[in-house]
Amino acid sequence: xRDFISKTDKLNFVEPSLRKQYLKSLYFKxxxxxxxxxxxxxxxxxxxxxxxxxxxxxxxxxxFFTETENSYVIWNLRFTRVVAAILAxxxxxxxxxxxxxxxxxxxxxxxxxxxxxxxAFGAAFAxxxxxxxxxxxxxxxxxxxxxRYLIIISALVGALLTVILILFLSFLRNITPEAIILAGVAIxxxxxxxxxxxxxxxxxxxxxxxxxxxxxxxxxxxxxENKLMFIALSFSLIFFFLNRWNYNALLWGDEVAESxxxxxxxxxxxxxxxxxxxxxxxxxFLGIIGFIGLISPHxxxxxxxxxxxxxxxxxxxxxxxxxxxxxLISRTIIAPEIIPVGIVTSLAGAPVxxxxxxxxxxx
Amino acid sequence: xxxxxxxxxGYGEREVLKELNIEFKKGFIYxxxxxxxxxxxxxxxxxxxxxxxxxxxxYLNGKSIKSFSASQISKIIAYLPQRIDILPFCKVLDAVxxxxxxxISFEPTSFDLEIVLETINxxxxxxxxxxxxxxxxxxxxxxxxxxxxxxxxxxxxxxxEPVNHLDPKNQIEILKLIxxxxxxxxxxxxxxxxxxxxxxxxxxxxxLMKNGRIFKFGDLTVIDSDTIKEVYEIDVEILEYNGxxxxxx
Numbered sequence: 001x002r003d004f005i006s007k008t009d010k011l012n013f014v015e016p017s018l019r020k021q022y023l024k025s026l027y028f029k030x031x032x033x034x035x036x037x038x039x040x041x042x043x044x045x046x047x048x049x050x051x052x053x054x055x056x057x058x059x060x061x062x063x064f065f066t067e068t069e070n071s072y073v074i075w076n077l078r079f080t081r082v083v084a085a086i087l088a089x090x091x092x093x094x095x096x097x098x099x100x101x102x103x104x105x106x107x108x109x110x111x112x113x114x115x116x117x118x119x120a121f122g123a124a125f126a127x128x129x130x131x132x133x134x135x136x137x138x139x140x141x142x143x144x145x146x147x148r149y150l151i152i153i154s155a156l157v158g159a160l161l162t163v164i165l166i167l168f169l170s171f172l173r174n175i176t177p178e179a180i181i182l183a184g185v186a187i188x189x190x191x192x193x194x195x196x197x198x199x200x201x202x203x204x205x206x207x208x209x210x211x212x213x214x215x216x217x218x219x220x221x222x223x224x225e226n227k228l229m230f231i232a233l234s235f236s237l238i239f240f241f242l243n244r245w246n247y248n249a250l251l252w253g254d255e256v257a258e259s260x261x262x263x264x265x266x267x268x269x270x271x272x273x274x275x276x277x278x279x280x281x282x283x284x285f286l287g288i289i290g291f292i293g294l295i296s297p298h299x300x301x302x303x304x305x306x307x308x309x310x311x312x313x314x315x316x317x318x319x320x321x322x323x324x325x326x327x328l329i330s331r332t333i334i335a336p337e338i339i340p341v342g343i344v345t346s347l348a349g350a351p352v353x354x355x356x357x358x359x360x361x362x363x
Numbered sequence: 364x365x366x367x368x369x370x371x372x373g374y375g376e377r378e379v380l381k382e383l384n385i386e387f388k389k390g391f392i393y394x395x396x397x398x399x400x401x402x403x404x405x406x407x408x409x410x411x412x413x414x415x416x417x418x419x420x421x422y423l424n425g426k427s428i429k430s431f432s433a434s435q436i437s438k439i440i441a442y443l444p445q446r447i448d449i450l451p452f453c454k455v456l457d458a459v460x461x462x463x464x465x466x467i468s469f470e471p472t473s474f475d476l477e478i479v480l481e482t483i484n485x486x487x488x489x490x491x492x493x494x495x496x497x498x499x500x501x502x503x504x505x506x507x508x509x510x511x512x513x514x515x516x517x518x519x520x521x522x523x524e525p526v527n528h529l530d531p532k533n534q535i536e537i538l539k540l541i542x543x544x545x546x547x548x549x550x551x552x553x554x555x556x557x558x559x560x561x562x563x564x565x566x567x568x569x570x571l572m573k574n575g576r577i578f579k580f581g582d583l584t585v586i587d588s589d590t591i592k593e594v595y596e597i598d599v600e601i602l603e604y605n606g607x608x609x610x611x612x
Contacts, residue, residue, distance in 0.1 A: 306453045
């Protein structure tokens with residue numbers, strides 16, 4: 001076998017420069033990752049600094065080691081928020097990259113399987129039927145008490161229900177990616193209608209609560225939620241990263257992938273399950289945060305190309321960066337009011353996406 | 364090296380391949396000829412274990428391919444399907460690199476890189492190495508696909524109509540290259556071709572298929588006007604010139 005390699009062509013022998021160029025492109029891609037890391041770090045620091053109380057960088061640094069004046073604000077308000085943004089952004093970004101691959105569709109996102117509508121239905125069910133958002137009247141004053149964990153668990157069940165339905169369908173009939181997408185659309189509309197049905201019979205307060213729940217809001221996260229999101233994200237990131245060459249092969253279609261030793265059916269189903277699970281966890285904790293899962297992989301693709309060795313970690317980093325920036329905007333743009341971050345990502349994401357489409361036309 | 368014993372394959376009820384028996388040897392090019400729907404592509408898919416046979420066994424180096432895992436097969440057999448459904452945006456070099464996938468356990472080694480660069484060089488693709496594959500001409504693109512299969516360092520190479528839609532220059536160039544690499548590396552190459560004259564020029568053996576059966580198998584002597592008439596249902600004349608055969612339609 002070795003002689004095939006050692007025999008060199010006399011024509012067009014440009015091999016040494018090729019190797020150099022290859023290494024150069026590799027270094028460039030690694031540099032991009034470093035820049036993503038740095039931007040997350042910088043935005044996080046700005047985010048922790050900024051707010052109704054301004055905190056100096058020195059104090060943030062000190063707060064990691066000792067008790068300071070604003071320790072509580074840093075640790076329990078700002079830092080939790082930033083960590084939630086990084087975890088949720090990374091989850092949405094990486095699952096977007098994976099879903100676009102296994103469903104062979106550039107418009108696929110973590111919500112393609114109907115996770116968001118499922119979660120919204122679950123939350124509405126908890127609020128309206130289980131009375132998780134009950135309103136008590138004291139004279140003229142009304143106080144709404146939310147049973148947060150009941151809502152979270154119910155949303156998670158709703159989200160996973162859609163996924164299991166679709167995965168069961170695709171496992172049973174071995175249906176094509178196109179059919180899976182259509183099934184996702186159908187199930188989304190089914191759960192959307194079910195949510196509206198519940199809302200129709202609910203009180204004004206309950207309807208408002210269910211609508212408000214759907215706005216993705218990082219303020220809902222605490223350390224418990226962050227820990228759970230971290231665990232879910234870590235598992236899926238490892239799984240996705242180990243399959244990076246399989247995703248690269250799948251880019252060429254099922255037949256090529258199978259001839260390269262990929263079990264396409266298993267890869268597709270397990271990837272969809274992993275993606276949907278991670279996103280279900282994020283969505284049931286925080287609400288629906290749109291657009292990040294769709295846009296992050298495309299941004300990374302434009303910068304480093306369609307190579308899942310880089311797309312997987314970088315889509316996660318890109319998603320985290322975007323969500324951190326969006327969160328900063330949502331907290332500062334009409335301060336002291338905080339807009340739910342889901343509104344910012346969708347409002348700002350759409351124009352950015354149009355710009356990318358027009359500029360590169362390669363998506 | 365590759366032996367097929369009473370192989371039958373079907374999609375659902377319909378039987379596509381019936382009772383195939385054939386043995387392929389290393390270092391030669393076999394052309395599979397036959398009309399559309401005669402089971403040529405299916406035959407390649409079964410050999411690559413993408414499809415499972417209903418009956419019969421395929422032996423690879425004396426062992427049934429049932430005992431090989433998909434990843435073991437991919438180290439030995441490279442397969443280029445007739446159509447690539449979707450085109451990813453990627454660079455030529457990345458496309459050829461994919462051929463190393465079966466051999467990469469975690470990340471490519473410098474040995475993998477060496478093979479990829481050599482293959483790119485062999486196929487005259489150095490100029491295009493960092494170009495996006497969707498910017499290539501049909502001939503260049505086809506070369507990239509075959510280069511990917513070669514980068515796999517297979518012992519068996521299965522090519523399904525690799526020179527369709529190409530101009531004569533590219534057809535000849537690619538088939539010459541395939542022949543050279545087959546001989547240099549002593550591998551087994553099985554090609555599905557539609558052009559009988561190209562097949563005659565570049566292959567050592569001919570497998571003529573009709574209705575899912577092997578109609579005839581052998582060297583150049585099996586190519587005669589009666590056989591072609593029987594297989595393709597067309598009248599042809601065969602000229603001999605300097606010991607070479609030419610089929611006139």
